[in-house]
Amino acid sequence: MSEMQQLTYGLIVTLVGMGIVFIVLIGLAYMLDALKLLSNRGTAEKKTEIVKVEKVAEPAEAISTPAEDEGELMAVISAALAAFMGSSSNLVVRSINRVEGNAPVWAKVGRQEQMFNRL
Amino acid sequence: MSLLEAIKEFYFSMGFSAMTWQEGVMILTSFVLIYLALKKGFEPLLLLPIAFGMLLANLPLAGLNAEPIYQVAIDPVTGEHIHEMVNTGGLLYWLYKGVKLGIYPPLIFLGVGAMTDFGPLIANPKSILLGAAAQFGIFTTFLGALALNFIPGISFTIREAASIGIIGGADGPTAIFLASKLAPHLLGPIAVAAYSYMALVPMIQPPIMKALTTKAEREIIMEQLRPVSKTERIIFPIMVTVVVSLVLPAAASLVGMLMLGNLLREASTMQNTLLRLMKTAEGELMNIVVIFLGVTVGATAKGELFLSPKTLAIIALGLIAFSIGTATGVLFGKIMCKLSGGKVNPLIGSAGVSAVPMAARVSQKVGQEANPSNFLLMHAMGPNVAGVIGSAVAAGVLLSMCNL
Numbered sequence: 001m002s003e004m005q006q007l008t009y010g011l012i013v014t015l016v017g018m019g020i021v022f023i024v025l026i027g028l029a030y031m032l033d034a035l036k037l038l039s040n041r042g043t044a045e046k047k048t049e050i051v052k053v054e055k056v057a058e059p060a061e062a063i064s065t066p067a068e069d070e071g072e073l074m075a076v077i078s079a080a081l082a083a084f085m086g087s088s089s090n091l092v093v094r095s096i097n098r099v100e101g102n103a104p105v106w107a108k109v110g111r112q113e114q115m116f117n118r119l
Numbered sequence: 120m121s122l123l124e125a126i127k128e129f130y131f132s133m134g135f136s137a138m139t140w141q142e143g144v145m146i147l148t149s150f151v152l153i154y155l156a157l158k159k160g161f162e163p164l165l166l167l168p169i170a171f172g173m174l175l176a177n178l179p180l181a182g183l184n185a186e187p188i189y190q191v192a193i194d195p196v197t198g199e200h201i202h203e204m205v206n207t208g209g210l211l212y213w214l215y216k217g218v219k220l221g222i223y224p225p226l227i228f229l230g231v232g233a234m235t236d237f238g239p240l241i242a243n244p245k246s247i248l249l250g251a252a253a254q255f256g257i258f259t260t261f262l263g264a265l266a267l268n269f270i271p272g273i274s275f276t277i278r279e280a281a282s283i284g285i286i287g288g289a290d291g292p293t294a295i296f297l298a299s300k301l302a303p304h305l306l307g308p309i310a311v312a313a314y315s316y317m318a319l320v321p322m323i324q325p326p327i328m329k330a331l332t333t334k335a336e337r338e339i340i341m342e343q344l345r346p347v348s349k350t351e352r353i354i355f356p357i358m359v360t361v362v363v364s365l366v367l368p369a370a371a372s373l374v375g376m377l378m379l380g381n382l383l384r385e386a387s388t389m390q391n392t393l394l395r396l397m398k399t400a401e402g403e404l405m406n407i408v409v410i411f412l413g414v415t416v417g418a419t420a421k422g423e424l425f426l427s428p429k430t431l432a433i434i435a436l437g438l439i440a441f442s443i444g445t446a447t448g449v450l451f452g453k454i455m456c457k458l459s460g461g462k463v464n465p466l467i468g469s470a471g472v473s474a475v476p477m478a479a480r481v482s483q484k485v486g487q488e489a490n491p492s493n494f495l496l497m498h499a500m501g502p503n504v505a506g507v508i509g510s511a512v513a514a515g516v517l518l519s520m521c522n523l
């Protein structure tokens with residue numbers, strides 16, 4: 001094959017190739033849309049529930065970051081510790097300090113996604 | 120035999136006496152690659168075995184790549200002519216069979232499938248288009264390699280051009296799979312180029328991404344992805360296998376194994392016993408294959424083949440392939456941004472080149488530079504894993520159309 005013939009054949013391969021890549025992937029995208037409809041059919045109530053959860057979660061976050069009720073927070077954390085360590089341990093909580101998280105940002109994102117996926 | 124003769128004989132059995140200058144250069148090259156893998160962290164998982172394979176293959180007289188030698192003999196019982204093995208051949212010759220016969224890359228894909236979460240793609244099917252757009256890099260480079268034929272002194276056949284183009288898919292196993300079928304003599308440079316550029320993704324991509332987008336576009340925050348149901352996760356790999364293999368039988372081994380791995384992953388949450396298979400696929404099996412693949416691919420880089428102008432052309436074309444793939448992904452992202460009324464951040468387009476998860480991390484990083492509260496990682500994972508499917512499909516097309 002001459003250079004020109006090779007190049008022309010190359011152009012044909014490119015057109016066909018990109019065409020097939022797009023057709024296959026667009027086809028998959030449509031099938032995924034259909035799959036979503038199928039698998040979510042009859043779970044309409046569940047959907048509203050999810051929306052509710054997300055709505056609740058955001059204000060809760062907003063409340064907890066600024067000046068919160070210190071006493072209540074202490075009580076909750078102490079109770080959680082006591083429950084975790086068993087009632088027999090004589091646990092005294094002297095102070096509670098917030099530790100600055102040093103996880104990379106996208107580790108945080110990953111954690112967040114995991115939580116949302118399980119809701 | 121005098122002492123002098125004995126020493127002389129021993130000298131000629133040593134590697135030093137038989138070393139060619141090409142082998143010397145290749146051994147030095149392998150040292151550089153080992154340094155890059157260890158000190159600079161360039162995909163050490165693969166580059167280190169590749170570099171060591173390169174070292175082993177270029178040691179003179181070691182014969183690790185030697186073919187077995189057969190002799191025709193007459194069977195004393197039946198009187199038939201049979202092939203008798205006189206020399207068993209080298210270790211790497213036999214391990215290389217897994218590359219040559221197309222066994223290792225699909226096995227790696229099995230592990231990749233077991234490690235990949237296709238959730239972001241299922242949640243946002245439109246992002247699959249970005250995975251398709253980034254495959255332009257493959258075909259543009261393919262054409263580029265053919266266009267180089269007009270320059271006297273360089274000549275690439277269609278099969279070679281296709282193998283070089285696939286570097287733009289940014290997918291090591293796919294590149295090795297295609298090159299081993301179409302142009303095995305170029306496997307060494309192609310694998311080295313593919314893995315080096317994958318390691319350089321965080322340096323190659325950001326300038327292109329920034330040049331093609333405005334700051335306002337980079338700042339776009341995307342909505343949280345919807346949760347994906349278990350049924351969808353289970354059906355997805357089965358569906359992809361059926362669709363892709365029916366359209367493109369040549370891609371069936373890659374996509375099929377990728378999706379088997381993924382099915383093991385998703386199904387292990389339903390049937391606990393499957394967890395064992397999934398653990399093996401993504402753990403020990405993958406590690407074993409990575410070692411075999413790396414060493415034998417490196418061992419294809421024999422000095423007299425590797426040190427040619429073609430290698431330089433391949434390394435240059437590989438960079439072009441990566442850059443064009445990134446650019447078309449981002450441009451397609453811009454189109455989707457316009458069509459969706461500004462809901463899609465074009466930066467996720469560059470993740471369509473399938474270097475998982477490096478390309479998605481780059482999208483995340485560039486997005487966060489523009490807007491610190493921007494989390495694009497999960498959105499970018501969609502095009503990223505779609506890119507894996509896209510480049511396997513592209514490899515299938517090239518394999519069936521360029522196998523002249």
